[in-house]
Amino acid sequence: MTTRIIPVDDFDLVIFGATGDLSQRKLLPALFHRDEQGQLPDGACIIGTSRKAMSHEEFRTFAAEAIAPHIAASNTPDAVVQRFLARLRYYAAEATRDDGWISLEQELADRKDVIRVFYLAVGPDLFGAICARLGQHGLVTEKSRLVVEKPLGKSGTSANAVNDAIGKVFAEPSIYRIDHYLGKETVQNLMALRFANLLFEPLWNHKYVDHVQITVGETLGVEGRAGYYDTAGALRDMVQNHMLQLLCLTAMEPPSCLSADAVRDEKLKVLKSLKPMTAERLESHIVRGQYRAGAAASGPVPGYLEELGNDTSETETFVALKAELRSWRWNGTPFYLRTGKRLPSRVSEIVVQFRAIPHNVFEASAGPPQPNRLVIRLQPNEGVKLDLMIKDPGPGGMRLQQVPVDMTFKEVFNVRNPDAYERLLMDVVRGNQTLFMRRDEVDAAWAWIDPILEHWKAAHDMPKPYTAGTWGPASAIALIERDGRTWHDEGHA
Numbered sequence: 001m002t003t004r005i006i007p008v009d010d011f012d013l014v015i016f017g018a019t020g021d022l023s024q025r026k027l028l029p030a031l032f033h034r035d036e037q038g039q040l041p042d043g044a045c046i047i048g049t050s051r052k053a054m055s056h057e058e059f060r061t062f063a064a065e066a067i068a069p070h071i072a073a074s075n076t077p078d079a080v081v082q083r084f085l086a087r088l089r090y091y092a093a094e095a096t097r098d099d100g101w102i103s104l105e106q107e108l109a110d111r112k113d114v115i116r117v118f119y120l121a122v123g124p125d126l127f128g129a130i131c132a133r134l135g136q137h138g139l140v141t142e143k144s145r146l147v148v149e150k151p152l153g154k155s156g157t158s159a160n161a162v163n164d165a166i167g168k169v170f171a172e173p174s175i176y177r178i179d180h181y182l183g184k185e186t187v188q189n190l191m192a193l194r195f196a197n198l199l200f201e202p203l204w205n206h207k208y209v210d211h212v213q214i215t216v217g218e219t220l221g222v223e224g225r226a227g228y229y230d231t232a233g234a235l236r237d238m239v240q241n242h243m244l245q246l247l248c249l250t251a252m253e254p255p256s257c258l259s260a261d262a263v264r265d266e267k268l269k270v271l272k273s274l275k276p277m278t279a280e281r282l283e284s285h286i287v288r289g290q291y292r293a294g295a296a297a298s299g300p301v302p303g304y305l306e307e308l309g310n311d312t313s314e315t316e317t318f319v320a321l322k323a324e325l326r327s328w329r330w331n332g333t334p335f336y337l338r339t340g341k342r343l344p345s346r347v348s349e350i351v352v353q354f355r356a357i358p359h360n361v362f363e364a365s366a367g368p369p370q371p372n373r374l375v376i377r378l379q380p381n382e383g384v385k386l387d388l389m390i391k392d393p394g395p396g397g398m399r400l401q402q403v404p405v406d407m408t409f410k411e412v413f414n415v416r417n418p419d420a421y422e423r424l425l426m427d428v429v430r431g432n433q434t435l436f437m438r439r440d441e442v443d444a445a446w447a448w449i450d451p452i453l454e455h456w457k458a459a460h461d462m463p464k465p466y467t468a469g470t471w472g473p474a475s476a477i478a479l480i481e482r483d484g485r486t487w488h489d490e491g492h493a
């Protein structure tokens with residue numbers, strides 16, 4: 001299989017927070033890969049800014065280190081690496097001071113007609129101040145776009161304040177709120193699977209689907225991000241955005257087309273149809289956990305509190321919940337969501353568990369027919385698996401067996417799986433907002449999450465401990481087993 005590369009138009013991409021972790025781990029490597037694949041035109045320019053004083057050359061050295069592991073992996077010719085590094089410039093600029101902004105203004109002065117992207121890879125407390133500066137310095141042109149990273153606030157109210165601040169300078173059609181899960185190949189594949197096949201859609205409802213499970217498990221702890229993570233927790237960090245977006249794409253009605261608003265209108269309806277988590281439902285519908293010392297594949301690991309160096313934190317590192325939708329399509333079909341740090345394996349998947357057949361024509365000796373199950377593996381080992389019942393081959397009468405039809409994309413396509421940021425950055429340049437969150441989606445997600453946070457706070461609900469390297473607290477297992485169902489842990493360590 002070959003990949004089709006469509007070059008984008010000339011652009012200036014200004015990264016605020018260019019010397020930070022996101023830029024180093026994701027943005028620079030993603031841009032490099034797009035360049036390597038021939039997608040960046042000669043007129044593509046990447047301008048780093050941050051508070052740190054640095055020359056253009058020093059920034060190029062920083063970028064060279066960031067992309068080094070990627071070069072090693074793909075054996076890129078040096079000329080291609082040099083071409084990428086030559087695109088880079090750097091200006092030190094502070095949101096709160098005038099220094100540096102004039103240089104940035106001069107750098108961009110004669111390229112007013114070129115697409116201009118401002119990427120804020122900094123904390124949300126700086127979003128408003130940076131946008132105000134961009135406005136004051138006349139840097140926002142007709143072709144300008146703003147990209148913001150989560151977390152967009154810690155609650156609906158603070159998200160609103162951030163959105164208001166950036167909205168003073170940029171209109172909604174030029175704001176790109178990144179949820180990097182939407183850029184993952186397999187997440188986009190969900191749309192292909194649902195809307196490019198006739199097979200699933202007629203069954204995609206409460207009559208045929210018993211329940212859906214969405215799991216995003218991570219083996220890592222909070223690593224160097226404890227400072228941020230402790231103010232967020234798993235509900236804000238993963239559920240409010242990534243997990244709810246996955247739920248939306250799984251549950252939404254088919255949009256009339258793939259235009260940004262058609263897709264986002266449908267996702268918004270899903271968010272608005274979520275049954276509110278009232279205080280009474282909280283106990284049976286949501287479990288929060290925090291990891292204690294245990295074992296990872298690499299050996300013994302400390303607990304969250306030790307990693308944090310603070311033994312009073314009440315932040316959850318794990319959440320499992322049962323979400324229900326108030327809709328004709330999904331009434332009576334729960335969506336179980338589960339995510340956490342220091343779980344036994346790194347796995348993101350959506351499991352659609354179909355109902356049992358209505359009548360069994362087989363004799364008891366055939367064994368009970370198992371309901372069909374569709375597993376969409378988002379990462380790692382990206383692919384799709386459909387569990388079917390078939391006859392055990394050979395003589396001996398009719399014996400039934402559940403066998404998977406299993407497709408691993410790597411085997412089928414044999415191409416590198418691009419990182420989510422590669423797709424998303426090019427979509428920003430192309431001006432396609434389909435895979436970015438609209439303001440009303442963010443508001444609706446917070447409207448569902450806020451009451452949960454408030455109830456936890458009011459009830460002094462402490463996270464339940466779980467041993468690192470296990471699938472969360474026992475009550476997370478009880479949450480689904482009470483309903484006569486089990487978590488899909490098959491094939492996970």
Ligand code: BG6
Binds near residue numbers: 218237238348
């Ligand atoms: C980020 C969260 O948005 O997503 C992290 O802030 C989390 O805590 C990460 O580790 C997971 O992303 P991925 O792409 O590694 O699954």
